Amino acid sequence: MVKSTITFGPQHPVFPEPIQFILKVVDEKVVLAEPQIGYVHRGIEKAFELNDPKDNIFLAERICGICPAPHTTAYVRGVESLMGIEAPPRAKYIRTIMNELNRIHSHILWAGLLGDAIGFESYFMQTWNYREKVLDAIEKISGHRVTYAMNAIGGVRRDMTNEQLRGLEKTMDYVESSLENIEDVMKDYTIKKRTQGIGILTEEEARRDGAVGPTARASGISQDLRTSGYDAYGDLKFEPVVVNNCDSYGRFAVRWQELKQSIDLIRQCIVKMPSGEILTKSNNPMNGEAISRVEAPRGELFYYIKGNGSKKLERVKVRTPTFANIIPTVTMLSKGCQVADVSVIVLSMDPCISCTER
Amino acid sequence: MGIVEKSRLKSPWILHYDCSSCNGCDIEILACLTPYYDIERFGILSKGNPKHSDVLLVTGGVNHRNKTVLKNLYDQMPAPKVVIAIGACGSTGGIFHNCYNILGGADKIVPVDVYVPGCPPRPEAIIDGVVKALDKLKHLQNGTWKEPETGPIVVETAVGAKPAPAAKYANAAPAPTLNSQPTNKEA
């Protein structure tokens, strides 16, 4: 029984981002896991106060490069409610489409990273192969693969032509067929072996630790902010995906079904797309406080924005889904697992460190 | 050029370190490995280990906590090694220029050989950057490396007369400084 210490990170191939886990291990069994953070802290919340509110959209976009759409949507919605304006309906639909495209690319990315973490390289390659088509669709709409720069205060910056909508429909068909193609792989023996029963988080623990997003939904909690009906979600028909597996495999399954749900939502958006303006211009002063919540691919994203009537904001506070999911992850890790499972457990909540530390 | 020098250009193993980027560049680097771009064509493998790597890809601006990590990683890489700063943040700090915890680009800590602009750069640009870094290594091995010019690239557009076909950045002459008086090119 030799207890040794392993520093997992900050530079480790399984995490694209730097985070350190100090693991106390006995043989291969982890008895204590301590996250060490601060490697990606930039001080964005302070910069929010220094910049012009319009420039802050681009700063919010770069809080996280994997989910730029929810971040900007949350920020822009907060500022809009401070100003007392509302985006036109067409802008809301375009925002919804961007958010859902973002969710599709983020979930496929996650599935690939999980495959990489459990040594299933061809799965990683195959899923990312499909993801590239989604990125192409995003680039056709917004002009860039990763940072969309679509949202503006009071609407969106770019309109979608009918041609683009038709192209998007085709991409959705492609993505759906390719997902069906690779769906069987999820039932693979070795994938089940590596994810089932790994990183268990019961419903009770999920409620106690405040898990959000797919992590909570995989533990049987029906919690999806999109049901609150912000942007165009009020007009669309969908049910939150809930699975009762409570383990990494359940989180895999939730994300997989959400991919299909997102494809369906985008199709609904394309059918229901209203015509009209895309931007409401306003010079109202920003006064008071606003809270805006958006369902990001990783869970609930929360923005608190305070204005004091001047040209700049007084305070912007961001609470990201990964931050809420850190304690559940530590709960999962502290139940005892092997070194090999650490990467699977940490990945199963889809960590986004650059969001969390800002 | 000997066989070792040739092999060096054919098998650059990369080490990727995310200083404090937003993930955009990291995901694009990962996208380079996937079938659409497949940088394994050039023998490039992503190694998570500084002792096995030849090329260090730095994304994101350096902050007070990870500057030591970056320095350590650089020092652990055996020579010859190349550093590529990816993206606006990795080169200059980019949009985080006024964040209190950002010191600036990677060149504040380690010598950078190639800068890849873009926020985030497309995978094509990253491939270009690696190719350019290998080109530099080749010239360094042959002893034909010339220090790059550092002055601004000036493109002049004529006004007041018929607009001449504007020369683009490619063959424009560098001017000494930004604040110097404009050259009065009277015919």
Next chain:
Amino acid sequence: MNFQPSILFSILLSIAAPFIGMLILGFDRKITARMQNRVGPPILQPFYDVVKLFGKSELMVKKAQILFALMFVGTLLLSTVLLCFGGDLLVIFFLISTGMIFYTLGAYSVKSGFSFIGGNRELYQMLAYEPIFMLTVFSVGLITKSFRVDQIFGLEVPLVAIIPLPLVSMMIVFLIKMQKSPFDISTAHTEIISGPMIEYSGGYLALLKIAHWYEIFLVIGIMSLFFVVPGNPVLTVVSMAAAGLAIYFVSIIIDNVTARVHWNTMLRLSAAIGITLIVVNVAIVYIVAYIAGGA
């Protein structure tokens, strides 16, 4: 029916052995890339990698590691030469095991958590494949009444016709030795960053890569011994080469359709499948011989 490979052929083969391993590895990377719908590196890529590593500066933390790396390559070289000259299979097996012990000692000799875990996992792997390997060698010995490789060339029918099941068991050994999924646990890139090799750099990492080439040749060589066609040298060479490549192709497919498993799953699988198959096959051989003898 005593076919003896000529000495010149043996010498040539033992010199070419690592390069054969290298070429197979190059094809492996190319085929894997094609299976993943991409282009992949050139065939000679492993060669470039190793030559490049020899040209790098050295950053070794422990002198002992150098010794262990050299011993590892040395033992593998010796066993390759033995195999090429038709030596004793049992000696070859023990030499390979000794080499692995040096490799593990190299991993243990540095103060690095990942290297330590890698060493541990290397031992688990040995625990998983050594019984299979040894039982296979024993079953070959039972059939040929000797452990010498050249005796296999003196048999009347190919080994695969008598004991096919140990060949299936050897597939597990092969996957472990080739560091392929589902048993690539000691060099798991995304868990422990290539484990035992983590602290090697430059030329000494290249030595380990060359050792891997030797391993490829050795394991494929031993497995293709099952396909010797007695009395026909040309057909023997063809069938051995074809069998070796086929075995490697199967391993690439398995690598691409499975995820890495835990070390305890690996131990369980290898004990349950590997050893059972060999025991069953040897039992069948004896029962058949008993019935034939009794009749």
Next chain:
Amino acid sequence: MPGMLKIIFGNLFKKRATRLYPFEKRAPFENARGSMDFAHMENCIFCNLCAKNCPPKAITVDRANKRNALDPLRCIQCGVCAEACPKKVIEMRGQYNEPCYAKRTHVAAQVVKCAQTPPEQK
């Protein structure tokens, strides 16, 4: 396992998905934001709106010398400058900026060719 087997054998006999990038170049999509360019410099009135609106402050306008400078390594290709410009001087090109060995600013200057009014006296 069977699902993946089907896929890998399908891939083995399918055309590769790889874009052979440096050899075969793909044209950028329409409206792609690759890099910004002072395309119609002759119209520029040096109003400073682009510099003021630039989120990373990558543009500097030198009104006295009639020069606009862009730090391409700081530019984030958001396209705000192109939207803010009242004279449509700035265009977003689909092609991205080339990687470079040294940090160099891109300067776009107005030069008076048939000198009726030298810039100093204006």
